[in-house]
Amino acid sequence: MELLDAFVARSLEEVRFWSRIMKEHSLFLRLGFRCEDTVLINEANHFYATFENIESRANRFTLNEDPNVIRRFNDEVHVAVSHIWLFKRKVLGLILTCQLPGANNFPLLVDHVSREANYFRNRLMELNTGRLEPLPDAIIDENVFFLRIMADHAKFISHLLDPSERKLIDQANQFSADFDQLLFQARDLESMRPQSQTVPLLDQFLDQNRVSVKSLRDFKKTARDLIEACRIKSIIHPLLADHVFREAEHFLFIIDMFENSLTGKTAHQ
Structure with missing residues (x-):
């Protein structure tokens, strides 16, 4: 479906974005563990180093890279993502069976980051096999995935703000x-x-979602700037505030890419 140069560009784009996300997940999980959870802390540190290395290597590749080199790199990244997915599911199990009392990682947050790892490894597999979904299916499936991610983000922000930040919590x-x-x-x-997959319905679907994602993106940007300036009370790490902002930006990029493909325009990379 994709030409080799497009395969390289899409692969590097995905790995550069998601390897940074995986690296930051490792940090956020580590910050939520108790000081006595040394084994989990060491595992999180290992994954941080692993994805920092992957991110660095991905940034050194160029668009002129041999597609076979990128395909092997994607396979290597897929293994690392599968391992961090297993780690996240293990942590979720420990929390839900009350084996980490007093730790600060919400179960939904751990499930959330594991869903993103699963999404990333599926993308790598799709790219390497060339089996990308038809556009109408991809539009619905990607939006179902990312709309849930955005809804989760809003819940996390609400629960990590100080209870006295009533206005922001309401928002x-x-x-x-x-x-x-x-x-x-x-x-x-x-x-x-498939009856719902008409161009007018999918176009309206994307338009409606874009408006809401832009509003949420702007809210996240404001929250990030306020947190970085120490102007609001919360237990939100500044990097977490930037992290959720970047994911909203990424979703908007995907919506625009779908819109361009759906209406016959050239999608910008």
Whole structure:
């Protein structure tokens, strides 16, 4: 489906973005462990170093790289992502069976980061096999995935702000409710396919989601800037604030790419 040069560009784009995300997940999980959880802390540090190395190598590759080299690199990254996915699911199991009392990682957050790892390894497999979904399926599936991610982010922001930040908490809760509704709509469209996969319906679907994601992106940017300037009370790490902002930007990029493909324009890389 994709030409070799497009394969290299898409692969590097995905690995550069998601390897940084995986690296930061390792840090956030480590910050949530108790000081006595030394084995888990060491595992998190190992994954941080692993994905820092992958990110660095991905940034050194050029668009003129031999596709076979990139294919082997994707396979290597896939193994690392599978390992961090297993680690995240193990941590989730420990939390849900009350074996980490007093730790500060929400179960939903650990599930959230594991879903992103699973998404990343699926993308690597799709790229290496050349078996990308048809555009109508990809539009619905990617939006179902990312709308849930955005809804989660709003919930995390609400719960990590200090309880005295009432106005910001109200805003975050409103975004949570809005994205839950968008997710329900997306799942309705999903269950109505293939009949729902008309260009007018998919176009409207993307337009509606873009408006809401832009609003959430702007809210995240404001929150990030306030946290970095120490102007609001929270237990949100400044890097976490930037992390969720970047994921909203990434979702907007995907929406625009779909819109361009759907309407016959050339998608910008």
